[in-house]
Amino acid sequence: xxxxxxxxxxxxxxxxxxxxxxxxxxxxxxxxxxxxxxxxxxxxxxxxxxxxxxxxxxxxxxxxxxxxxxxxxxxxxxxxxxxxxxxxxxxxxxxxxxxxxxxxxxxxxxxxxxxxxxxxxxxxxxxxxxxxxxxxxxxxxxxxxxxxxxxxxxxxxxxxxxxxxxxxxxxxxxxxxxxxxxxxxxxxxxxxxxxxxxxxxxxxxxxxxxxxxxxxxxxxxxxxxxxxxxxxxxxxxxxxxxxxxxxxxxxxxxxxxxxxxxxxxxxxxxxxxxxxxxxxxxxxxxxxxxxxxxxxxxxxxxxxxxxxxxxxxxxxxxxx
Ligand code: BMA
Numbered sequence: 001x002x003x004x005x006x007x008x009x010x011x012x013x014x015x016x017x018x019x020x021x022x023x024x025x026x027x028x029x030x031x032x033x034x035x036x037x038x039x040x041x042x043x044x045x046x047x048x049x050x051x052x053x054x055x056x057x058x059x060x061x062x063x064x065x066x067x068x069x070x071x072x073x074x075x076x077x078x079x080x081x082x083x084x085x086x087x088x089x090x091x092x093x094x095x096x097x098x099x100x101x102x103x104x105x106x107x108x109x110x111x112x113x114x115x116x117x118x119x120x121x122x123x124x125x126x127x128x129x130x131x132x133x134x135x136x137x138x139x140x141x142x143x144x145x146x147x148x149x150x151x152x153x154x155x156x157x158x159x160x161x162x163x164x165x166x167x168x169x170x171x172x173x174x175x176x177x178x179x180x181x182x183x184x185x186x187x188x189x190x191x192x193x194x195x196x197x198x199x200x201x202x203x204x205x206x207x208x209x210x211x212x213x214x215x216x217x218x219x220x221x222x223x224x225x226x227x228x229x230x231x232x233x234x235x236x237x238x239x240x241x242x243x244x245x246x247x248x249x250x251x252x253x254x255x256x257x258x259x260x261x262x263x264x265x266x267x268x269x270x271x272x273x274x275x276x277x278x279x280x281x282x283x284x285x286x287x288x289x290x291x292x293x294x295x296x297x298x299x300x301x302x303x304x305x306x307x308x309x310x311x312x313x314x315x316x317x318x319x320x
Contacts, residue, residue, distance in 0.1 A: 032092070
């Protein structure tokens with residue numbers, strides 16, 4: 001199970017600087033991407049203002065706990081070329097492939113939600129590369145290198161409609177691409193488990209490469225309870241050569257809303273992980289078993305929180 005950082009939440013709306021005229025007295029800061037860049041912990045924050053408009057802000061830290069937020073809204077060069085502008089760009093996942101950083105995010109349009117891809121080399125200039133889903137999708141995460149010559153990602157087609165929510169989904173899929181821009185589905189990977197904690201599901205932060213396989217943290221939503229949807233966190237382990245093949249999957253969640261900041265807020269009962277940092281990997285990029293993992297998660301769609309674990313514990317969790 002994940003351990004909460006005792007001084008949670010680590011970023012609250014009060015810490016978001018006013019950026020006139022868009023952000024004044026921010027409403028929320030939650031589902032945020034994370035990566036190590038130039039020995040700093042970097043977050044791309046999902047921030048909302050009182051108009052419930054969405055913005056992305058950069059934050060950095062030397063220790064992973066105390067962040068400085070840059071008072072500048074991230075602008076995606078090239079977005080203006082889209083014929084229809086999205087309402088929101090949100091839930092960023094950050095990936096390093098060679099010396100480039102790719103950011104995959106959800107984009108809300110009138111016709112539904114799509115996956116978008118952006119790139120940065122310096123976390124100062126950001127370029128929008130395009131919409132990379134065919135149809136309604138969310139929760140896309142890239143693998144850090146090609147496997148058998150192809151780029152891979154986990155994604156989540158939105159094929160289920162619940163009361164009062166955007167379309168959601170009960171299957172995580174593996175998709176493949178020759179160039180990161182054109183994707184096609186390969187196979188379903190895991191399905192929701194009706195009546196239990198993870199009925200609807202979606203990938204969380206990007207997959208972690210270990211000697212045992214790809215560790216994937218995901219969120220599961222219990223939707224069978226009378227009055228509420230509960231967003232929790234779990235983990236599965238997938239085959240290194242064929243990530244559509246699941247080796248083991250946690251029976252129970254490893255983080256669920258219990259603390260006040262997870263139980264109350266804009267959307268109650270939500271723990272939603274989007275970013276993680278693995279502290280120690282070997283020369284070939286495999287995470288070390290004793291390595292600490294810092295997991296950044298949105299709590300109640302209002303604040304950003306941190307939970308920690310180790311690679312060894314995550315593998316064990318996936319087997320229980
Ligand atoms: C999901 C996504 C997340 C959000 C969660 C809870 O469907 O939209 O961004 O945190 O719902 O509201």
